[in-house]
Amino acid sequence: MDVRDGPRAEVLKYIRDGPRAGPEDFEHLALQVFGYQFSENEPYRRFCERRGSTPDSVAHWSEIPAVPTAAFKEAALVCGGPEQAEIVFRTSGTTQGPGRRGAHYVRDLRLYEAAALPNFQAHVLPDGAHLRMLILGPPLELAPDSSLTWMLARVRREFGTPDSAHFVDDRGLCLEELIAALTESEAGARPVALLGTAAAFAHTVEALDERGRRFRMPPGSRIMETGGFKGRRREISRDELYAMLVEWLGLSELYCVAEYGMTEMCSQFYDNVLRERARGRSPDLRYKVVPPWVRTQVVDAETLEPLPDGRLGVLRHFDLANLDSVLAIQTDDLGVAGDDGFEIVGRAAGSELRGCSIAMDEWLTTQR
Amino acid sequence: MADDTTLDGYWLPISLGRTPLGPELETEERVFGPGHVRLRVADLTPHTLREALVALRNNAHAVLADRPVADIVGTIEAATRRLVEPGAPLREELLSLLPGLTGFSPQMIEIGLERMGAGWTADALRGALRSEFGDLAVLDDFQPRETGGFERAFGPRLTVHVFSGNIPGVSVTSLIRALCVKSASFGKTAAGEPYFAACFARALAEVDAELASCLAVSYWPGGTEDLEAVAFSEAEAVVAYGSDETVRDIAGRMPPQVRFIGYPNRVGAALVSRAALSRKRATALAEGAARDVITFDQQGCVSPHTIFAERGGQVSPLDFARQLAGALEELAGEIPRGTLSPGESTLIHQLRAQAEVRGATVLAGARGTEWTVIVEGRAEFQPSPLNRVIHVCEVEELSQALTALEPVGRHLQTVAVAAEPATLTSLAARLGAIGVSRVVPIGEAAWPAPHWHHDGRFQFLDLVRFVDLEQQAE
Numbered sequence: 046m047d048v049r050d051g052p053r054a055e056v057l058k059y060i061r062d063g064p065r066a067g068p069e070d071f072e073h074l075a076l077q078v079f080g081y082q083f084s085e086n087e088p089y090r091r092f093c094e095r096r097g098s099t100p101d102s103v104a105h106w107s108e109i110p111a112v113p114t115a116a117f118k119e120a121a122l123v124c125g126g127p128e129q130a131e132i133v134f135r136t137s138g139t140t141q142g143p144g145r146r147g148a149h150y151v152r153d154l155r156l157y158e159a160a161a162l163p164n165f166q167a168h169v170l171p172d173g174a175h176l177r178m179l180i181l182g183p184p185l186e187l188a189p190d191s192s193l194t195w196m197l198a199r200v201r202r203e204f205g206t207p208d209s210a211h212f213v214d215d216r217g218l219c220l221e222e223l224i225a226a227l228t229e230s231e232a233g234a235r236p237v238a239l240l241g242t243a244a245a246f247a248h249t250v251e252a253l254d255e256r257g258r259r260f261r262m263p264p265g266s267r268i269m270e271t272g273g274f275k276g277r278r279r280e281i282s283r284d285e286l287y288a289m290l291v292e293w294l295g296l297s298e299l300y301c302v303a304e305y306g307m308t309e310m311c312s313q314f315y316d317n318v319l320r321e322r323a324r325g326r327s328p329d330l331r332y333k334v335v336p337p338w339v340r341t342q343v344v345d346a347e348t349l350e351p352l353p354d355g356r357l358g359v360l361r362h363f364d365l366a367n368l369d370s371v372l373a374i375q376t377d378d379l380g381v382a383g384d385d386g387f388e389i390v391g392r393a394a395g396s397e398l399r400g401c402s403i404a405m406d407e408w409l410t411t412q413r
Numbered sequence: 414m415a416d417d418t419t420l421d422g423y424w425l426p427i428s429l430g431r432t433p434l435g436p437e438l439e440t441e442e443r444v445f446g447p448g449h450v451r452l453r454v455a456d457l458t459p460h461t462l463r464e465a466l467v468a469l470r471n472n473a474h475a476v477l478a479d480r481p482v483a484d485i486v487g488t489i490e491a492a493t494r495r496l497v498e499p500g501a502p503l504r505e506e507l508l509s510l511l512p513g514l515t516g517f518s519p520q521m522i523e524i525g526l527e528r529m530g531a532g533w534t535a536d537a538l539r540g541a542l543r544s545e546f547g548d549l550a551v552l553d554d555f556q557p558r559e560t561g562g563f564e565r566a567f568g569p570r571l572t573v574h575v576f577s578g579n580i581p582g583v584s585v586t587s588l589i590r591a592l593c594v595k596s597a598s599f600g601k602t603a604a605g606e607p608y609f610a611a612c613f614a615r616a617l618a619e620v621d622a623e624l625a626s627c628l629a630v631s632y633w634p635g636g637t638e639d640l641e642a643v644a645f646s647e648a649e650a651v652v653a654y655g656s657d658e659t660v661r662d663i664a665g666r667m668p669p670q671v672r673f674i675g676y677p678n679r680v681g682a683a684l685v686s687r688a689a690l691s692r693k694r695a696t697a698l699a700e701g702a703a704r705d706v707i708t709f710d711q712q713g714c715v716s717p718h719t720i721f722a723e724r725g726g727q728v729s730p731l732d733f734a735r736q737l738a739g740a741l742e743e744l745a746g747e748i749p750r751g752t753l754s755p756g757e758s759t760l761i762h763q764l765r766a767q768a769e770v771r772g773a774t775v776l777a778g779a780r781g782t783e784w785t786v787i788v789e790g791r792a793e794f795q796p797s798p799l800n801r802v803i804h805v806c807e808v809e810e811l812s813q814a815l816t817a818l819e820p821v822g823r824h825l826q827t828v829a830v831a832a833e834p835a836t837l838t839s840l841a842a843r844l845g846a847i848g849v850s851r852v853v854p855i856g857e858a859a860w861p862a863p864h865w866h867h868d869g870r871f872q873f874l875d876l877v878r879f880v881d882l883e884q885q886a887e
Contacts, residue, residue, distance in 0.1 A: 092766075346753075
């Protein structure tokens with residue numbers, strides 16, 4: 046292995062092998078990746094050294110020091126330095142102002158694609174459908190540093206029909222055009238895939254509700270929604286959102302797939318529901334599937350010690366596709382682990398601040 | 414009801430048979446706090462709430478109007494003794510319930526009761542009233558004015574209080590302020606601390622049932638608009654505590670003519686001059702600063718978020734921060750931090766890592782998130798995620814601290830200061846000009862004096878209206 050380049054070929058192969066990859070090889074590869082990152086990712090090495098963790102002391106992937114996502118706001122956590130990056134993805138930064146946006150320097154988009162595309166296909170298009178994609182998000186040129194926008198553009202190119210389209214422009218959601226596209230789909234009995242943020246879907250169903258315009262989307266139509274409800278005055282729960290989607294778009298909840306991803310990770314997680322359905326099973330539990338090249342732990346929020354399945358804690362991911370940044374990511378997402386995956390319970394950031402002392406996020410928003 | 418262990422988290426004048434509410438009133442059980450404490454609260458409807466408010470106003474008219482203030486403050490002291498004196502049954506109840514309701518450690522609650530109680534004595538209340546009115550008699554009868562004629566102060570016929578849940582006992586102080594100016598009160602409690610105010614009303618009923626008939630307390634989820642519309646329309650004054658957003662929202666729903674007093678988000682800071690950072694004083698200062706930080710886990714509006722420490726003293730800001738860390742570690746054993754939700758703990762871990770990667774020195778408790786000191790050279794006010802996270806900012810000159818505080822001036826309340834006595838007045842003047850309303854020695858931030866100007870305002874004068882009796886009227 047060339048240290049300067051890390052176990053690139055091995056990781057790429059492992060990800061591309063998908064379900065065929067041997068679980069035992071993960072262990073070995075994760076430690077190799079850690080060695081590479083320790084050697085080539087300067088701020089990460091210092092982070093590890095302060096914790097007394099080195100490639101010599103770490104014997105198992107679960108011991109690899111996990112970097113909290115907030116650290117991506119302060120340092121270029123990338124092997125070889127920021128100038129090596131092929132693309133930089135940035136967090137939206139709405140809670141802490143533009144100066145405090147997290148940055149994920151991605152050196153090798155092949156890894157991103159190897160992780161993102163087959164995983165999307167396995168969970169959103171498990172039946173091999175080739176659909177028109179109606180994307181409730183902006184085209185890449187309007188949000189060039191958003192990892193979600195990049196992924197949706199890439200997914201559209203890979204799996205969408207040529208007439209797939211975006212329905213967000215610089216003024217926001219293009220509702221009229223979207224309704225026209227839905228009408229066309231319904232009339233022509235041609236199923237579509239709707240992809241976008243939860244906030245965009247909430248906005249859409251509320252608009253349909255106001256107009257009393259109810260659709261019955263053709264069978265095979267599906268939804269992939271992601272992210273929170275940022276920027277909305279009233280938050281609604283995912284259950285409420287799905288109930289509204291069922292009511293106003295007329296598709297089964299089993300065709301509503303939640304994606305969970307973050308700027309700081311090259312891999313994503315999807316609900317199991319549609320995959321199960323394609324296998325002819327009716328899932329009784331909705332959970333996020335962990336791809337073969339990722340390990341997810343739930344840790345105690347206070348001590349950061351791993352918790353047994355079923356206990357509420359904070360999610361920590363070990364993602365081989367993050368070869369050139371940081372393999373081990375400590376999120377601020379709360380969740381519960383189960384046999385085959387995990388459930389998300391909520392986000393910690395910006396919540397929970399009580400009383401007459403100021404809400405930090407609100408303050409930062411108004412001051413910066 | 415005798416064998417039912419669920420306690421009442423409400424108090425209505427119905428309890429004295431003084432309202433026609435009896436058969437109509439329903440109660441419900443709700444679960445509060447990290448300890449999942451079950452309390453019975455009144456299940457009010459707009460109709461029953463209005464009945465209760467009208468009854469309160471009538472009771473106050475019958476009971477309070479002719480009661481001398483001196484008598485009222487004496488009764489308040491007798492009642493609050495039952496909440497804070499060692500061995501008193503209601504105190505035991507508070508000590509057993511409040512940790513589960515609020516998440517604060519039992520040790521913190523015990524200290525809180527003792528310190529708050531000191532502000533509820535007749536002496537303390539008389540002093541606070543005198544500091545605002547001069548002569549208390551103006552609350553009892555017309556008094557001659559120097560400029561001729563007479564004046565008398567009247568409290569609101571009904572004050573509606575919307576409490577926040579951050580600091581247990583602030584609700585009681587709010588009810589006491591209104592009682593002192595002879596106002597009936599309805600207190601809407603917060604989910605974060607739904608019990609103390611009702612307990613005070615019960616204590617008051619034990620010593621003076623008539624006075625307690627001028628109080629009502631209950632809980633409903635904040636923002637329940639139909640109930641709040643009734644409460645606000647029946648009130649003469651509304652006092653609201655909470656986040657900027659909550660206070661703004663409530664202010665926007667005030668009917669005309671209702672006096673609104675809002676206590677929104679406030680933050681604190683501290684300044685330590687190089688003169689104060691002598692080897693002799695630094696340890697005591699660090700200990701005092703640590704007490705300011707740990708008291709109610711920084712949930713209070715008086716709590717410091719950033720300490721600005723001047724370079725060039727015998728003890729460097731970094732060494733001062735290390736001493737502060739040592740004091741926090743010691744206090745973590747003596748007065749443990751409260752229980753955090755997973756979200757609160759996570760915020761602290763994220764912030765620690767963010768600061769560390771930025772190059773800050775992060776001193777932190779090793780077991781979990783029990784305390785955190787973040788030392789940096791950037792002259793900037795840093796808000797804390799609370800729960801014993803304190804920023805120490807090294808500055809060349811204290812004037813840099815003043816510049817750093819300026820942008821947050823409208824949110825500032827208490828600034829704790831350690832400086833040479835000769836410079837204190839000018840420093841306080843500059844802080845005042847920025848927006849600060851309270852300058853105190855380090856170590857004293859957490860416990861405002863009973864006669865303080867809360868957020869720079871009057872505790873009692875803001876509530877009352879004066880009636881002028883001109884001589885021609887004789």
